[in-house]
Amino acid sequence: MYKENHGESNLNLIMNEENLTTRQRFEKELGQISFQELQKFFAKGMMIMVSDQLPIIDVAMSLHDDDVQQIQQWIDDEQVVRAHDEHAKEWVVSRTEFNAVTVAPWVLVQEIHNEE
Template sequence: MTQEPSTLYAKLLGETASITWKELQPFFAKGALLWVEPTLDLIAVAEAFAENREAQVAAWLKSGDVGKVSESKALDLFERDPPLWAVVVAPWVLIHERA
């Protein structure tokens, strides 16, 4: 049985965009950029942030599956310039590398 996506999930999916690291650098400088490991569904993570699901968000932060973009990750993204996906859940911009 397939579960239908929530209205919020669909809204966030519609607001997700392909973006370059160069475009994200100002958000990195502000400390507002969160890396989401590609093993996670970016939209599901954004939905959890938007719905303030504290336990789930805390678990991802603790495991390192979600977290602020480190300087080493920023340098890696700058050097490789891979295609990225981003979605905004104020005050955060959540990103991950496109498969």
């Protein structure tokens, strides 16, 4: 028996998720996370920084679709870079929060800048 969830069974929720497009799935999975929670991915070299100038979902889609030409252009323009030690040092001190989405095996992140 499936537990009811606001009138929709868990089975229906699972079926609805299966009908999501890849973009919709990335949009649904996009979430806020601290660097502390991302450290294990950073340590494995799996954390990719995305410039604030790019929609992170567009980058996720290009990576998923293996759009080598577009990804290379972003790398050349330094809009997509692998996170490195200097970034990590700054993030630890500033307790940086990110928007993040996973495109296995990578975790794409964008810093959240609080306007003060």
